[in-house]
Amino acid sequence: MHDxxxxxxxxxxxxxxxxxxxxxxxxLQRIEQFDQTLNSYITVxxxxxxxxxxxxxxxxxxxxxxxxxxxxxxxxxxxCTQGVRTSCGSKMLDNFIAPYESTVTARFIEAxxxxxxxxxxxxxxxxxxxxxxxxxxxxxxxxTERVPGGSSGGSAAAVAARLxxxxxxxxTGGSIRQPAGFTALTxxxxxxxxxxxxxxxxxxxxxxxxxxxxxxxxxxAIMMQVMAGFDAKxxxxxDEPVSNYTAELNAPLKGLRIGLPxxxxxxxxxAATADAIHAAVKQFQTLGAEIKEISLPxxxxxxxxxxxxxxxxxxxxxxxxxxxxxxxxxENPSDLTxxxxxxxxxxxxxEVKRRIMVGAYALSAGYYDAYYLQAQKxxxxxxxxxxxxxxxxxxxxxxxxxTPPFKIGEKIDDPVSLYLTDIYTITANLAGVPGIALPxxxxxxxxxxxxxxxxxxSEARLLNIAHQYQQVTDWHHRAPAGY
Amino acid sequence: MALNRxxxxxxxxxxxxxxxxxxxxxxxxxxxxxLELIDKMQAVDTQGIVPLAHPLETTxxxxxxxxxxxxxxxxxxxxxxxxxxxxxxxxxxxx
Numbered sequence: 001m002h003d004x005x006x007x008x009x010x011x012x013x014x015x016x017x018x019x020x021x022x023x024x025x026x027x028l029q030r031i032e033q034f035d036q037t038l039n040s041y042i043t044v045x046x047x048x049x050x051x052x053x054x055x056x057x058x059x060x061x062x063x064x065x066x067x068x069x070x071x072x073x074x075x076x077x078x079x080c081t082q083g084v085r086t087s088c089g090s091k092m093l094d095n096f097i098a099p100y101e102s103t104v105t106a107r108f109i110e111a112x113x114x115x116x117x118x119x120x121x122x123x124x125x126x127x128x129x130x131x132x133x134x135x136x137x138x139x140x141x142x143x144t145e146r147v148p149g150g151s152s153g154g155s156a157a158a159v160a161a162r163l164x165x166x167x168x169x170x171x172t173g174g175s176i177r178q179p180a181g182f183t184a185l186t187x188x189x190x191x192x193x194x195x196x197x198x199x200x201x202x203x204x205x206x207x208x209x210x211x212x213x214x215x216x217x218x219x220x221a222i223m224m225q226v227m228a229g230f231d232a233k234x235x236x237x238x239d240e241p242v243s244n245y246t247a248e249l250n251a252p253l254k255g256l257r258i259g260l261p262x263x264x265x266x267x268x269x270x271a272a273t274a275d276a277i278h279a280a281v282k283q284f285q286t287l288g289a290e291i292k293e294i295s296l297p298x299x300x301x302x303x304x305x306x307x308x309x310x311x312x313x314x315x316x317x318x319x320x321x322x323x324x325x326x327x328x329x330x331e332n333p334s335d336l337t338x339x340x341x342x343x344x345x346x347x348x349x350x351e352v353k354r355r356i357m358v359g360a361y362a363l364s365a366g367y368y369d370a371y372y373l374q375a376q377k378x379x380x381x382x383x384x385x386x387x388x389x390x391x392x393x394x395x396x397x398x399x400x401x402x403t404p405p406f407k408i409g410e411k412i413d414d415p416v417s418l419y420l421t422d423i424y425t426i427t428a429n430l431a432g433v434p435g436i437a438l439p440x441x442x443x444x445x446x447x448x449x450x451x452x453x454x455x456x457x458s459e460a461r462l463l464n465i466a467h468q469y470q471q472v473t474d475w476h477h478r479a480p481a482g483y
Numbered sequence: 484m485a486l487n488r489x490x491x492x493x494x495x496x497x498x499x500x501x502x503x504x505x506x507x508x509x510x511x512x513x514x515x516x517x518l519e520l521i522d523k524m525q526a527v528d529t530q531g532i533v534p535l536a537h538p539l540e541t542t543x544x545x546x547x548x549x550x551x552x553x554x555x556x557x558x559x560x561x562x563x564x565x566x567x568x569x570x571x572x573x574x575x576x577x578x
Contacts, residue, residue, distance in 0.1 A: 193541075238539065301523070307520060308524070333573075353510075358521075361494045377533070379535040
């Protein structure tokens with residue numbers, strides 16, 4: 001059963017070949033069997049899942065099902081889920097039972113999807129390897145000595161190991177696309193504002209965006225149909241009509257103009273990844289696309305600008321964790337300042353504390369213009385690069401990461417070396433444009449990822465292009481050995 | 484820019500984060516490394532460039548001034564570290 005894509009499982013459920021209870025039990029058994037090793041879930045909600053599965057079977061029998069009714073999904077553990085622990089991978093929220101439901105998870109519940117559990121992530125989504133979680137690192141099912149990427153690494157590992165049919169992720173600097181690339185999945189980072197952030201625990205509010213992670217572009221389209229749309233509860237939600245993502249999957253690619261940014265194929269890119277993308281370029285040409293070299297001249301400034309903007313926003317967002325209203329509180333505080341300082345000092349992990357401090361520094365008196373304002377100006381330059389590129393091409397094709405998945409522990413003591421792994425993904429977050437990651441091949445058994453970036457609100461076209469590529473390739477159908 | 488111990492203690496205070504004495508040296512080195520990465524921005528001439536705060540440059544949406552939230556004090560305080568009679572408890576702040 002778990003070999004099937006989400007789309008195929010949906011058909012099997014609708015035609016009553018299988019029941020949602022059977023399917024849910026099957027995934028729960030697989031989680032039991034494999035997740036001791038992988039550590040992709042922080043919390044498994046077995047009772048809730050079986051209850052939802054029963055309700056889904058009744059809904060299918062009554063003829064009022066949606067394509068997601070009865071489909072077992074997992075949610076990154078920063079989407080608030082009412083009555084279920086929402087930890088954000090942090091000791092700070094280890095005891096936090098969310099008192100409300102995020103818009104994204106509420107929409108899935110309304111569509112009749114089943115929640116298998118909450119997946120592991122870098123603490124507060126700050127990381128690119130899922131090693132900074134309070135609950136320990138997640139392992140990559142393609143090679144358990146290696147990271148699955150991050151911060152949505154638990155969702156990536158769970159989908160790749162077939163421990164759920166699809167999962168939610170969030171992408172602030174590449175946290176959907178990089179782990180999708182590291183685990184041979186398809187993952188969509190939508191346009192900023194396309195998916196509601198309400199109930200998503202905030203990291204960097206002007207960059208955060210939720211999206212689907214699944215085996216195929218078609219699966220992502222089915223999930224995206226439920227996730228996308230205006231939400232009055234999110235002040236940056238965009239009130240634009242939502243495309244019919246599945247209906248547009250089969251559009252032909254003839255005449256599609258694809259740009260290759262020369263800066264992304266310069267030094268630092270792993271040779272096997274470059275070869276895989278050049279092979280993909282040939283496939284796209286066969287499908288009728290035209291290829292053109294383009295330039296994103298300010299790309300190398302993206303990482304420095306990101307590591308001002310994201311920590312600055314984080315230092316503000318994470319000020320709410322004060323040991324007073326919810327979350328971790330230190331023992332025997334001597335006074336209020338001691339309560340704040342030790343609750344935060346003990347409740348946050350090292351990387352989160354570093355980013356809060358970088359942000360506090362960048363925003364402090366005397367440094368604001370040199371750091372925050374300068375970063376926002378560079379953000380404009382990066383956005384302008386994309387606007388100029390989309391005058392010449394329809395989409396941009398590039399790698400998701402400079403290398404295949406690295407080993408657990410390899411970069412943990414050197415934050416800057418870890419930051420540099422996000423070189424190809426961060427630009428899209430700064431500009432707010434959408435991007436889809438999809439598998440481009442393998443090197444020594446390790447997945448190689450690529451991404452397509454498009455203009456604002458081009459999600460349907462990106463899913464369409466990825467889907468057409470997946471009609472003529474089979475990377476996305478390969479499963480890690482033993483799963 | 485390289486930070487010193489006093490800088491880091493000041494930043495930690497601004498961020499209301501307690502750091503153990505034995506961790507200050509390592510924190511100073513790592514924060515300095517990050518700032519060195521960030522400082523690559525300073526080489527760019529951005530005179531005349533308008534800062535970008537929101538990717539889509541939309542303005543804040545307004546809504547009618549109506550009550551939209553119901554009182555959920557009990558639900559919210561159920562997850563608080565310490566409460567009493569509907570109030571959050573903290574160490575004494577007034578002598």
